[in-house]
Amino acid sequence: MLKRVDLGEADKILTLYTPHFGKLRAVAKGVRRPSSRLGGHVDEFAYADMLLARGRDLDIVTQSQTLETFRRMREELWRGSCAYYIAELVDCFTEDRIENGPLFDLLVVTLRGLSESDDLWTTVRFFELHLLELVGYRPQLTHCVGCRTDIKPESNYFTPSLGGVLCPACGRNEVSGLPISLNGMKVLRYLQRLPAPPAGGLRLEPAVRREVESALRSYVEWLLERAVKSCAFLDRLRFEGMAS
Ligand SMILES: [Zn+2]
Numbered sequence: 232m233l234k235r236v237d238l239g240e241a242d243k244i245l246t247l248y249t250p251h252f253g254k255l256r257a258v259a260k261g262v263r264r265p266s267s268r269l270g271g272h273v274d275e276f277a278y279a280d281m282l283l284a285r286g287r288d289l290d291i292v293t294q295s296q297t298l299e300t301f302r303r304m305r306e307e308l309w310r311g312s313c314a315y316y317i318a319e320l321v322d323c324f325t326e327d328r329i330e331n332g333p334l335f336d337l338l339v340v341t342l343r344g345l346s347e348s349d350d351l352w353t354t355v356r357f358f359e360l361h362l363l364e365l366v367g368y369r370p371q372l373t374h375c376v377g378c379r380t381d382i383k384p385e386s387n388y389f390t391p392s393l394g395g396v397l398c399p400a401c402g403r404n405e406v407s408g409l410p411i412s413l414n415g416m417k418v419l420r421y422l423q424r425l426p427a428p429p430a431g432g433l434r435l436e437p438a439v440r441r442e443v444e445s446a447l448r449s450y451v452e453w454l455l456e457r458a459v460k461s462c463a464f465l466d467r468l469r470f471e472g473m474a475s
Contacts, residue, residue, distance in 0.1 A: 233318040235275050237263070245273060245292065247281070248321055248338055253329040257283050257290040272297045276304065276314045278339055299339075301346035309474050310345050316461040317341055317358050323455055324366045334365045340427060350432025352440060357428040359447045360419070368454055370447075371395025372420050377405070386412050389446040391453035409449060415442040 233254070234246040241263045247255045262269045272279060272295035282294040304310040321338060325331070337358065344354035363369060373382055375398035376390065388402025389395070389411045396416065402408040411419075418439060422429075435443075452458055468474050 232273065232275055232277055232279065233322050235273065241267075243273065244289065246322060248325075248335060250332050250335040251330055253331055253334075254322070254325045254327050255283070255290060256327065257281075257292050258286065259292045259295075262292075269295050274300060274305075276301060276311075276318060276342055278342065299343070301342050304342065304346040309468060310351065312461065312465055312468055313345050313351050313355055314342060316459065316465055317345070317355065317362075319459055319461045320359070320362055320451065323459070324362060331365060334362065337361050337365065344428050348428070348432060352444075353422070353432045354428050356418075356443060356447060357422050357425065359451065360423050363447075363450070363454075364423070368394060368450075370419070370423070370450060372416065372423060375401055377401030382416065384413050384416075386410060387416060389450070391446075391450040394450070409442075409446055411442055411446055412439065414439045415446070418443050419446070 232245055232247055236244045238244045238258065241261045243259045243262050245257050245259055247257060249255055259269050259273045261267050262273055264270070269292060273292065274297065277297050278299040280296045280298055281292055283290040284293050304314050317338070321334070325334070341354060341358040345351060348354050360370065371394055374380065375382060376393040376395040377397050378401055380398055382396050382398060385399065387399060388397040388405065388408030390397050390402070390405055390408045392407050396411065397405055397408055414436070418433065418435065448462065465474070
C-alpha cells in the first residue's frame with residue numbers, strides 16, 4: 232500500500248500498488264472503527280493479500296491479510312521516512328490501472344531493504360535508478376547525450392533536462408549540467424546494471440554520495456516538474472542528525 236487518506240467518519244481511501252493492475256484506489260469501509268475486521272490489515276506500506284469488489288467509482292476492500300509488515304520500517308523514523316519517499320515516487324510516476332509487474336517487484340524488494348538493510352542510502356538509490364528505467368526514463372550513462380561519443384573514465388556532467396551524462400566538451404556549455412566525478416559515474420552505472428540491491432551495501436565517501444544523490448534527485452524533480460514533498464522531511468531529519 233502506498234497511501235491512506237481518511238474518508239468520512241470511519242472509512243479510508245487506500246492507494247494500492249498491485250502486480251497485475253498497477254496502481255488502484257480502493258475504499259476500506261469502517262476501517263477506523265475499533266471493531267473493524269480490516270483494521271489491523273490495511274497498514275501503510277505493508278504487503279498484503281487483498282480481495283476487492285468493483286465499486287461504482289472506487290473499488291471496495293472486502294478482505295485483507297497482511298503478508299509482510301516490514302517491522303523495522305515502522306519502528307525507526309529514518310526507515311519509515313524513506314518508505315514515504317519511495318511510495319511518493321511510485322505514486323507520482325504511475326497512472327491508475329497500468330500493469331507493471333517488475334515495478335511491483337521492485338517496490339517489494341525496496342520495502343524489504345528499508346526494513347532489513349543497514350545501508351538505506353544504497354537501497355534508495357537503487358530504487359530511484361530502476362524506477363526511472365521501469366517508467367521509461369532510464370538515465371543514459373554510457374554515451375554523451377550531446378555528441379553520442381562514449382563516456383570516458385574522467386569527470387563528466389549529469390544533465391537532468393537531457394536525461395543523462397554529457398562529456399566534458401559538451402557539458403562545459405550546458406548551464407544545467409551537474410559535475411559528476413569518475414567515482415560518482417561508477418556508482419550510478421554499477422547500480423543501474425545490478426539486478427538487485429547489493430546485499431552488503433556500498434562503502435562510499437560522503438562527497439560521492441552527495442553527487443549521486445543530487446544527480447538523481449535533480450532528474451526526478453525535472454521529470455515531475457516539481458519538488459518531491461517527502462524530500463524536504465528527509466533533508467530535515469538528516470540536518471538534525473537522525474539519518475544514517
Ligand atoms: Zn559530448
